Amino acid sequence: MKTPERVTLEEFSRLRLDWIAAHCRDQEGFQVCRKCGGNLEIVGAYMSVHDPRFAEACAGSGKVLRLAIPFCPRCEAQPAQQGCIHEPAGAHLLGESDLDNYRDLFGPSFFTKGA
């Protein structure tokens, strides 16, 4: 999937779940590419948290979340390493990183370059 920009955390979660539902299938407990059957990888994208009141300017808190962006290295380009989330200042966020959850889902092919 492409690294999203200007989405709320809820939208991001839905986009990612939709992508997984549309592009992956389960194989012995791990998700693999529905199209080519290959292993998926994830990029740990650095998602800047921006204030939605300044949506066009992409200005924000300076806080950064690290979120797992799944992709198939055979079927698509590597997702961008950076994107942004638009959430109100002070919103309760997922935490610093959700990579561990997705490492479990996609198995040993976790993409570590640039980590």
Ligand SMILES: [Zn+2]
């Ligand atoms: Zn594929």
Ligand SMILES: [Zn+2]
């Ligand atoms: Zn932004």
